[in-house]
Amino acid sequence: LTSAAAGARWRVCIVGSGPSGFYCAESLLKGNADVEVDVIDRLPVPFGLVRFGVAPDHPEVKNVTERFTGIARTGRVRYFGNVVVADGTGSTVSVEELRQRYSAVVLACGADADRTLGAPGENLTGVHSAREFVAWYNSHPNHATEPWDLTRHDTAVVIGQGNVALDVARVLVKSPSELAVTDISPVAVAVLERSTVKRVFVVGRRGPLQAAFTIKVLRELTQISGCALKILAGAPDAFSDEAMAAVKDNRPRKRQAELLRKLAAEAEGRDELRGGSEVVLCFHRSPVAFEPAHWNTGALGAVCFEKTVVEDGKAVGTGEFERIPCGYAFRSIGYRASPLPGVPFDERRSLVPSRGGRVLEASIPDAPPLPGVYATGWYKRGPTGVILTNIGDAADTARAVLADRAAGAIPSREIGVDDLIAARGIRTVDFNAWERIDQRERADGGTLGKRLKKVDSVPDMLRIALGEGQPA
Numbered sequence: 001l002t003s004a005a006a007g008a009r010w011r012v013c014i015v016g017s018g019p020s021g022f023y024c025a026e027s028l029l030k031g032n033a034d035v036e037v038d039v040i041d042r043l044p045v046p047f048g049l050v051r052f053g054v055a056p057d058h059p060e061v062k063n064v065t066e067r068f069t070g071i072a073r074t075g076r077v078r079y080f081g082n083v084v085v086a087d088g089t090g091s092t093v094s095v096e097e098l099r100q101r102y103s104a105v106v107l108a109c110g111a112d113a114d115r116t117l118g119a120p121g122e123n124l125t126g127v128h129s130a131r132e133f134v135a136w137y138n139s140h141p142n143h144a145t146e147p148w149d150l151t152r153h154d155t156a157v158v159i160g161q162g163n164v165a166l167d168v169a170r171v172l173v174k175s176p177s178e179l180a181v182t183d184i185s186p187v188a189v190a191v192l193e194r195s196t197v198k199r200v201f202v203v204g205r206r207g208p209l210q211a212a213f214t215i216k217v218l219r220e221l222t223q224i225s226g227c228a229l230k231i232l233a234g235a236p237d238a239f240s241d242e243a244m245a246a247v248k249d250n251r252p253r254k255r256q257a258e259l260l261r262k263l264a265a266e267a268e269g270r271d272e273l274r275g276g277s278e279v280v281l282c283f284h285r286s287p288v289a290f291e292p293a294h295w296n297t298g299a300l301g302a303v304c305f306e307k308t309v310v311e312d313g314k315a316v317g318t319g320e321f322e323r324i325p326c327g328y329a330f331r332s333i334g335y336r337a338s339p340l341p342g343v344p345f346d347e348r349r350s351l352v353p354s355r356g357g358r359v360l361e362a363s364i365p366d367a368p369p370l371p372g373v374y375a376t377g378w379y380k381r382g383p384t385g386v387i388l389t390n391i392g393d394a395a396d397t398a399r400a401v402l403a404d405r406a407a408g409a410i411p412s413r414e415i416g417v418d419d420l421i422a423a424r425g426i427r428t429v430d431f432n433a434w435e436r437i438d439q440r441e442r443a444d445g446g447t448l449g450k451r452l453k454k455v456d457s458v459p460d461m462l463r464i465a466l467g468e469g470q471p472a
Helices: 019-031 048-052 064-072 095-101 130-137 163-173 176-180 186-194 215-222 241-245 251-267 389-406 418-423 431-447 458-465
Strands: 010-015 035-041 077-081 084-086 092-094 104-107 127-129 155-159 199-203 227-232 277-282 285-293 296-311 314-325 328-331 358-360 369-375
Touching (some): 010 095, 019 035, 019 048, 019 064, 048 064, 064 077, 077 431, 092 095, 095 369, 127 130, 130 163, 130 328, 155 163, 155 314, 163 199, 163 215, 176 186, 215 227, 215 251, 227 251, 241 251, 285 314, 296 328, 369 389
Parallel strands (some): 010 104, 035 077, 104 369, 127 328, 155 199, 155 328, 227 277
Antiparallel strands (some): 296 314, 358 369
C-alpha cells in the first residue's frame, strides 16, 4: 500500500461505547479530517462503565457523558446500539467481517467478567462478585432482575480495597433515602431499605499504605450519617515514621496515609457498635476459605483469613488465622475481559496482546501486528485505572491508527456495517433513538424525584428507542 491520499474518506469501527471507545473516537476525529467513525455496542444504550459501573451517588463523574454526546453529534460519528460482536452466526457480526468493511477496527470492549479467588466455599450462597452487585443496583439489563436478599445477617465482608470495594461498602450502609434520589435502581432501594446489614468489613492483603482506593472515596466513608469508620491496620508499625517516609515523595499517597493514620488514632478505644452502622477497613489479611453457616451448610457463615506481612511489596502469610462471621461476601479483586472469536487473547493477563495499541497475532513479544486491528481501554491494558486514565490510553491507540493510515498500511474502506445489519435483521439503535430512551428516563425519574429512572431491560429499551409503543 502507498501513502493514504489526502481527502480520501475512510471509516473506523470502534467496538464498545464506553469511555475508552468515545475518547478514541475523539482523538481520531481531531487527528484526521477525512476519517469517520462507527461506534458499536452490544446494548441499545451507550456509555458502558459510566452508566453501569460508576456509583449512583457520584453524578459528577457521570457528567462526562455530555462530552461523549458532543462527540457523537459531530456528524462524523454513527452509533449502532444492540449489535453483538461475536462469531458472526445468527444475529451477530464478527471481527473478521468488520475488518473487511472498515479501514481499521478498534476493540474497546472493556471487561465483563470477574476474577475469582479459587478458595474453598466460594460457591456458597451469599458469596458474590462486587461487579454483579454494582451492575444490579445500576440497572444493568443483564442483572436488573437478579434476586437480592440482605436480611439474612448483619455483617458483610468485601474482599479487596479498590474504589469499587469502597463503593459497595458505602451503598450497603448509606441511608436508602439518600440513594433514592440518585439514578440507583428503585428495586435496589427497596432491598436496601429492608437490609439488616449494619457492619461491613473491607479487607485487603497488604497494609494501609498500599491500599488501592483513592482519598476521595475514603473521605466519603467518613461523611456517612450514622456510620462509624474504623481502621484495623494489622501491623503495629503500619504508620511508623519509617513507613510514612516511604510515601513522602508521592503527594496523593502521602495525604491518604496521613488521613488513614488520623482515622486509626480516632478509632482507638471506640466502643463496640451500638446502633447505627460501621465500616471497618482491615489490612494485612488474605482470604483462604469461605465457611458454611452451621444452620445452613449451603450458605455463607464466615470468611477465614490468614494474617500477612509485606515483603518486597508482596503479602506473605504468617500462619496465623482469624474468622469474620458474616452472611455476605463480595469479591472485589478485579475484572476479566472475554475473548472475541478471531482475535488473539492472553488468558493469563486477561487482555488482547498489543504493542502501541496494535493488536498482535499472538501473545509473544515479537509477534507481528494483526493488520487493521487495534485495542484501547481495559481490553488493551487490563482492568486498571480510573475513567480519565482512558484519555491518554485512547489517544495512544488513535495515534497508531493515524500513523498506519498515513503510512498506507491500512486501506480506504468505508463500507460500514449497514449491510450486515440489514441482512441479519438486527434492530439497531442510533444516537437519536438512544436519546429517546434518555428523555424517557429523565421524565420517569422526575416523577419519582430522582435524577433519572433507568430503563433496565433490552426489550423495553428497543420499544422506546424504535417507537414501538409503551414498555411493559
